Amino acid sequence: MPSPHAPETADSASRDHRTAEAPRFPAGAGAAGAAPAEQSGHDAGLLVLRLVIGLTMAAHGSQKLFGWFEGGGLDGTAQFFASSGYPAARTMALVAGLTEVLGGLGLALGLLTPLAGAAVFGTLLNALAVKWGGGFFAPQGVEYELLLAAGAAALTLTGPGRLAADRVLPLPRPHRLVHGAGALALGAVLAVAVLLSRS
Numbered sequence: 001m002p003s004p005h006a007p008e009t010a011d012s013a014s015r016d017h018r019t020a021e022a023p024r025f026p027a028g029a030g031a032a033g034a035a036p037a038e039q040s041g042h043d044a045g046l047l048v049l050r051l052v053i054g055l056t057m058a059a060h061g062s063q064k065l066f067g068w069f070e071g072g073g074l075d076g077t078a079q080f081f082a083s084s085g086y087p088a089a090r091t092m093a094l095v096a097g098l099t100e101v102l103g104g105l106g107l108a109l110g111l112l113t114p115l116a117g118a119a120v121f122g123t124l125l126n127a128l129a130v131k132w133g134g135g136f137f138a139p140q141g142v143e144y145e146l147l148l149a150a151g152a153a154a155l156t157l158t159g160p161g162r163l164a165a166d167r168v169l170p171l172p173r174p175h176r177l178v179h180g181a182g183a184l185a186l187g188a189v190l191a192v193a194v195l196l197s198r199s
Contacts, residue, residue, distance in 0.1 A: 039162070046161035047110075053151045054108030057120050061100025064093055084130050085198040092194075099123050107155060110164020114179050117156030118187030124149035125191035156180045156187075 063071020072080065074093050081096070082089035099119050106116025127145045134140035157180040160166050 043161035043163045046155070046158065047163045049151060050107050050110055050113075050155060050160060050164070053120070053148060053155065054104045054106070054116075056148065057100045057104030057123075057152075058108065059104075061097045061102075061104060064097030065101060086194075087197055087199070096123060096126075103152075107152065107160075110160030110166050112169075113160040113164065113166055114156050114183035117152045117180070118183035120152040121149055121156060121184055122187035122191035122194075124152065125188060126194055129195050153184055156184050 059069055060071075062068040063073075064077040065074065067073030067076070071077075074090060074097070077093035077097065078090040081092045086092045100123055103116045103119030103123065106112050107120060124145050128142050128149065131140070131142050131145060134142065136143050138144045157177060159180065
């Protein structure tokens with residue numbers, strides 16, 4: 001029977017040596033090591049989405065305000081709003097144009113993202129209501145407006161990512177779902193209020 005005080009064998013000494021030299025990481029460190037690459041992909045994806053949706057909306061707003069990109073300008077947009085049943089059509093055209101330009105640029109820059117996203121979302125709810133009944137597929141249908149509204153809502157809920165102007169502002173971090181949901185609710189309430197004013 002071997003003695004409990006027997007000298008270590010070469011195998012056990014080697015095993016103890018490997019155990020002593022093995023690097024020790026806190027629990028979950030392996031997952032954290034992969035996080036920076038995953039986070040970079042997440043941020044890059046959000047940046048692409050923000051730029052596409054934000055700049056698209058800003059361009060639409062510039063059509064309304066300035067007549068750029070073959071837009072109707074304030075006069076042409078006001079005529080469209082009047083024909084769609086909105087009161088104070090020129091004022092509505094101005095508000096819509098400013099909301100699209102400022103909300104779109106806010107999304108593109110990642111600046112005050114929940115409010116920018118909610119502004120774009122609310123504007124698109126009005127566009128959806130006006131075009132409703134024309135089917136789903138463009139140009140008469142609502143697919144284009146629905147995709148933009150869904151993208152704006154998604155950005156409002158997820159936040160802009162790290163590649164955004166919001167990172168340098170003294171805003172609550174991390175971006176909280178409740179902030180995004182509250183902003184979307186505000187955008188929806190204002191959109192419904194505007195829609196209820198239509199004749």
